[in-house]
Amino acid sequence: MVLVDSESAVILRLRGPLELKCQLDSTDAVLMQKAISRTFEALRLQVKSEACVLAVCDSPVLIWPNKWVFEEITPDTPCEDIFQWIQTDDQETGGKRKTKKKNRKGLLVSVINLSLMMEVTKPGPLTAPILTRTVQKSHFLRATLPMDCAVRSSCGDTINNGCGRLLEALDRQLFEMEKVTLQHMRGATLLVPEPLNFLLPEPNGLVTVAFPRGVPDKELEARRRELHEQFELPGDRPYFRRANAYHFPNEPYKDGYLRNPHAVLTHPTLDNGKVYFVQGIYSYHHYMQDRLDDNGWGCAYRSLQTICSWFQQQGYVERCVPSHKEIQQALVNVGDKQSSFVGSRQWIGSIEVQAVLDHLLGVTSKIMFVSQGSELASKGRELAHHFLSEGTPVMIGGGVLAHTILGVAWSETTGEIRYLILDPHYTGAEDLQVITEKGWCGWKGPDFWDQTAYYNLCLPQRPRVI
Structure with missing residues (x-):
């Protein structure tokens, strides 16, 4: 596991394929399991052999961790110094630069990516190959194991120590993959184990779990309950669904949407005030995205999309964020609108947002009615409680405008309040x-x-499920 809870942290992440090749001479279940276990043991020995090579991505640095051979660096090189060898996309050839990015808690996090490789050639004279031919019937299982391990290292730790812990994590991951493979065998067919990294609440930190690829989350509930008990996590919210997997700060999102833009903002300072935020990850949806011109009428749709993205990225739902037409069709399906509403440019409000969340996502919402805007200044306690207990984005509609509230800064003693607003009326680039x-x-x-x-105000309620 990796704790990401210090002022500055370096994460060493090792990825690469390991080929699982296993010949099964019998269809007896016990014999097949023994043969697969022997194959995994051979892979663990391979990782511990001198042929194992760790290559720092986008750099000339190569490491043979099992024979203490380092190219370009020494075993005592601090992990943080590796960044000077890493070439980034925005650098000139030969340039060196060290970069840091912030994780969702605002802490400085740097990621060093390493590739797992194996030497094919061996030192010494080459020997002539020997060919043999055996006639027999057998099953041959072959699969590529996508290894993915991560360990935390403080900036002063040496690369030798960091790589040693990476190999220990790799060994543990092979044991877990073996367990998953044997548990989910279907005759002579293997389900490839898939490693996923999850950032859990302190003191657990970053942990890696292997799930059988292709098996949906709902069929893994028993395993996820075991993990909740193992890490002493509450049983009323998901932590180990695939959508909860940690997104490393150096990886771009493929869909193009910005995540959590509020994370870079400075908190307001209020006398005896506290800050209450949305909990988790959401996407910023606004005018003119998705090749749709909704300028002037689609702000509530975009706020609803931001809310739907939160439920998707927290693992509560698997469906994609609905389009404007899907939102309109949902309102027709629940009897709120006529069929002519689909494809129109008509506005929606908080009540419609509540109906769509219930119909498409099965999410209930509370509605807070405010007769005039001046009363919003007195809603600090209710909003603070919402972000503490539910942690979901809030849609607020009034007149012809809709916005998303992501948090509040509120002083219980003075009543002073500030609202963290995500504005869907933005029409520019990401x-x-x-x-x-x-x-x-x-x-x-x-x-x-x-x-x-x-x-x-539409206040979506978090489902109490694993």
Whole structure:
């Protein structure tokens, strides 16, 4: 496991394929399991052999961890110094630069990616090959195991220590993959074990778990319950669904949406105030995305999409974020709108957002009615409680505008309040700097709201499930 809880952390992540090749001379279940166990033992010996090589990605650094051979560096080189050898996309050839990125808690996290390789040639003279021919019937199992291990190292730790712990993690992962493989064998067919990294609440940190590929989360509930007990996690929210897998800070999201733009903002300072945030990961949805011109009418749709992305990325639902037409069709299906509503450019509000969440995601919501915007300044306690207990984004609609509330800074003694607003009216590119500096995601005071307009707030409730 990897703890990411210090001022600065280096994560060493090792990935690479290991080929599982196993000849089964019998279809007897016990004999097949013994043969597969022997194959996994051979892989563990291979990882411990001198042929094992760790290559630092995008650099000339090579490490033979089992024979203390290091190219370009020494065993005592601090892990953090490896960054000077890593070539980044925005550097000129030969340039060296050390970069850090922040994780979702705002802590400095650097990731060193390493590739797992095996030497094919051996030192010494080559020998002539010997060919043999055996006639017999047997099953030959072959699978590529996608190894993925991560360990935390403080900046002062040496690369030798870090690589030693990586090999220990690799050995443990092979044991777990063997267990998963044997548990989910279907005759002579193997389900390839899939390693996933999960960032758990402290003090657990980052842990790696292997699940059988192709088996849906709902069929793994018993295993996930075991993991909840092992790591002393509550049983009312998912931590080990595939959607909960940790997204390393150096990996871009393939769908193009920004995640958690609020994470780079500075918290407002209030007298005896506390800050209450959305819990988890969401995508920022706004005007003009998805090749759809919804400027002027789609703000509530976009706020709803942000909320749906939260439930998807926390592992509560597997369905994709709904499109505008899917949202409209859902409202027709529940009897809220006529069929002509589908494909229109008509607005929706908080009540419609509540109906769609219930129909498409099975998520219930509470509605907070505010007769005029000036009353929002007194809703600090309710909003703080929501973010503490539910942690979901809140959709607020009033007049012709809709916004997403991601948190509040609130002082119980003075009543002073600030709202963390994600604005769906933004029409530009996915530029985090522009979005945060121009206030499309930012802290707003009570004067942000129309003081005389009414507002409805949709507060989605977190399902109590594993």
